[in-house]
Amino acid sequence: MTPLRYPDGHVGRLVTGLETARAVLGDTRFSSLPAGKRSPVKLPGSVLSTDVLPPGMFVNTDPPEHTRYRRLLSKHFTVRRVRELRPRIQEMTDRLLDGMEGAGGPVDLVQAFAKPLPTLVTSELLGLPEEDRARFGHHVEVLFSLSSSGEEMQRSMTDLGGMLHALIAAARSDPGPDILGRLTVETALTDEELLGITLMLLIAGLETTTNMLALGTYTLLSHPGQLAALRADWSLMDGAVEELLRYLSVVQIGPIRVAAEDFAFEGHAIRQGEVVTVSLPAANRDPLGFEDPDTFDIRRGATRHLAFGNGPHLCMGHHLARLELAVGYESLLRRFPRLRLAVPAEEIGTREMMVTYGVHALPVCW
Template sequence: MTDVEETTATLPLARKCPFSPPPEYERLRRESPVSRVGLPSGQTAWALTRLEDIREMLSSPHFSSDRQSPSFPLMVARQIRREDKPFRPSLIAMDPPEHGKARRDVVGEFTVKRMKALQPRIQQIVDEHIDALLAGPKPADLVQALSLPVPSLVICELLGVPYSDHEFFQSCSSRMLSREVTAEERMTAFESLENYLDELVTKKEANATEDDLLGRQILKQRESGEADHGELVGLAFLLLIAGHETTANMISLGTVTLLENPDQLAKIKADPGKTLAAIEELLRIFTIAETATSRFATADVEIGGTLIRAGEGVVGLSNAGNHDPDGFENPDTFDIERGARHHVAFGFGVHQCLGQNLARLELQIVFDTLFRRVPGIRIAVPVDELPFKHDSTIYGLHALPVTW
């Protein structure tokens, strides 16, 4: 990766307001929309702040997602590398043509039709947790009562991971995503979860069934004669982490935002058909995994009028792109009727989030059910006292005290 001394900023930049992107993004977009920035890893990279540039980069074949390459821009202090046991890349770290085949193998698990089949069970899970919330003491922490257990239980049932192990994998996930742990702590969490999933896949290979995603993938591999244990472990790793962390944080953030915007909340209460539009706007407003769109160039390529050379890293600041006034009028205004489907909160191009249909469905069921069954719900502390996750690579809330 090419290093230069002059940088315009050092990432990550802090959110001054929990509901808005860092204010420096506006300055960068105006003064230097494709600019050199420093990273916590000690690397430098190009940062993109315009929606058009981010979408162009993510759709270009000249950028790689290979996280094991020394050119890949890292948002943690030091890179996790294990020369003795290199981590098998999962979908998020694959490039074509390997990525295309691996994605095709599993994309059928996340179709709209498949999600509709899951809807009754997700509704049951949400109702059970709201039953427990209403029967419990007030105030309650919505993160522990609803936001975290619902997507965790859903992804566990989908994959075939025992939910009884949720405290273990949630703890590993939290440490892996934290910006405040040491490289050794992050490595320990990483290896612990990988070893756990390695053993789980081995057990399923001994008795594979059609009852869960991992079992179906094992049977599909056997039928094609292309069994790949390491690929299944990588897939389980990606889906388990992404399947609960992102949705859990969006449930909490979305609840706060809707409660803080009663005029917008009233619209979805009056017409639940608007809930999906509200979800798109919430995804755009927060863009909680904004640096998941990091890449590095595999050839010299021009983006936004700037030449990016082969081997140079690029961080698509998708939260900046999702607040680009050229893409969204009055971008800092929360408006559920703006029609924000062209946001990049789920990425763009070949790596666009595999589980986005599941995330949308879970959020829709949670918001519709929560505000119908607990109409008097309110935040139990001042908003400025809420513990937002400024210390994590995925934004969210550590806790959300509510009462009703």
């Protein structure tokens, strides 16, 4: 743990080691409640306070409240349930690739494939109407941009709230088989709780998977030896997904925790209210945790990475994300065996000013 001065002058801690990061994320004395949280980077404009987020956004709660929400949702994201989704995800993937093939090259892979696929999957799981999906995606971009002003973030939150309240009302009057429909029938959650849960799941299901699909493809195209090995043996795909998750670690900022009490932790005296930021990219490149960590190796067997976090807040949708990535990468690479960048690599712009790292666009041809 290294002392870190936050933009407002608070001195907290930065965690970059794999095992310490794992321990912090698994220790409930480090609270996830929004009170006292600070960003390690200075945000332009006014900052939208997490104190006003709806109660169902349980990423900002601690046990037992967090446990209660998670228990209500966990059955929708089990290994068995996710495996049942594979044919439908494959169907969506194939349809998008048909569109790419029909359009001919070059195309922007972000807009043609990486963004639509998780949008389709997540929207169907939650019952988001097709006509609302593009608008929802725009607001997610605003909320994840470090360049958005507080006013822009507030407008997006307000518009999202209106969209989701209408969605919840429709689910209550005519519940479907999607997750939101099931929650209205099987639980006593309030509209505000359902709003928070739906908002959280939609955001989580879109942003990280979109950027992993695009940036992961860019990484494979940039490592022709690794790509050739994968094409020669598709059984390496699961390992390739894990290595891409470790190597890329697209969540650039956080997780952030606040000490709920005074306590000793790994030889450090932690004070109540002290803010601790975990750097997932650094932890996943820790040389004590991974041999030659800056080398991309799909045969590494990197299963101990923290791309999905750890402990009580381990990403609940990690099985689904892994499936989307595996189906997406393999289907794309099989359909287009000559897939390549359509512009020089130095022209690919990266998302430096976003919470989630990725590429703004990825022009490809075949």
